[in-house]
Amino acid sequence: MIEVKVLASSSSGNCYLIDDGKTRLLLDAGVKLSKIQQAVGFDVGSISGALITHNHNDHSLCVDELIKRGVNVYGNADVASRNDGINHIPEGRKVGIGTFDVIAKGMEHDIPCSCFYLRSLATGDILLYITDTKSVHYKFHDVTQLIIEANYDHRLLLANAYKPSSLKHRIINSHLSIEQASECVNEMDKSKLKEVYLCHLSDEDSDAEMFRHEIEKVTEAKVYICEKYGGVTCRT
Ligand SMILES: [Zn+2]
Numbered sequence: 001m002i003e004v005k006v007l008a009s010s011s012s013g014n015c016y017l018i019d020d021g022k023t024r025l026l027l028d029a030g031v032k033l034s035k036i037q038q039a040v041g042f043d044v045g046s047i048s049g050a051l052i053t054h055n056h057n058d059h060s061l062c063v064d065e066l067i068k069r070g071v072n073v074y075g076n077a078d079v080a081s082r083n084d085g086i087n088h089i090p091e092g093r094k095v096g097i098g099t100f101d102v103i104a105k106g107m108e109h110d111i112p113c114s115c116f117y118l119r120s121l122a123t124g125d126i127l128l129y130i131t132d133t134k135s136v137h138y139k140f141h142d143v144t145q146l147i148i149e150a151n152y153d154h155r156l157l158l159a160n161a162y163k164p165s166s167l168k169h170r171i172i173n174s175h176l177s178i179e180q181a182s183e184c185v186n187e188m189d190k191s192k193l194k195e196v197y198l199c200h201l202s203d204e205d206s207d208a209e210m211f212r213h214e215i216e217k218v219t220e221a222k223v224y225i226c227e228k229y230g231g232v233t234c235r236t
């Protein structure tokens, strides 16, 4: 299996380190560089690439520093426009990075955002990373490991008296709810699915245990909750 290490997961920062035993990649880099350095034992050169979903700071904070340190950074045209050193991944085209074949697909956020479908030639696993999107319209096959946003619960968000309705509207139009994440898992080909990581949970409008339960209703896969400041929790 592909090893998944959560360095941060919330609207204040998102970064995942994945490793198939041959190739190490970052999925998003919305943390300080020091956090990544610590996670790789200060061997930033061991990171073969950083795939950036979109240009919001909670996903791209240390991109420029990674480039300065020689890490290959990849992203859509909007991400690539921020720094000449970024490799543009055209939507739908397969790109090889070490032992991973990567395909990016466009999502629906308030700025251009991609999801990444990664096949490891080393382990045979397929990891799919979906975040910051209003909905998911693609049908994905053969996924063994899924990292998917479960930003909010619709009922909790609507009942939140501290959020102005304009902000609620923005969230609903740019982020994935637990209801949508569960529907996405339920509708995909789940026959090979072994792990689901719920990510980017809202501080106020989420409920980790309830979210885990919702996903467990639709899959036999092990469900992990990504923690805001790194790490995961799972049912023991
Ligand atoms: Zn975000």
Ligand SMILES: [Zn+2]
Residues within 6 Å of the ligand: 054, 056, 109, 132
């Ligand atoms: Zn965003």
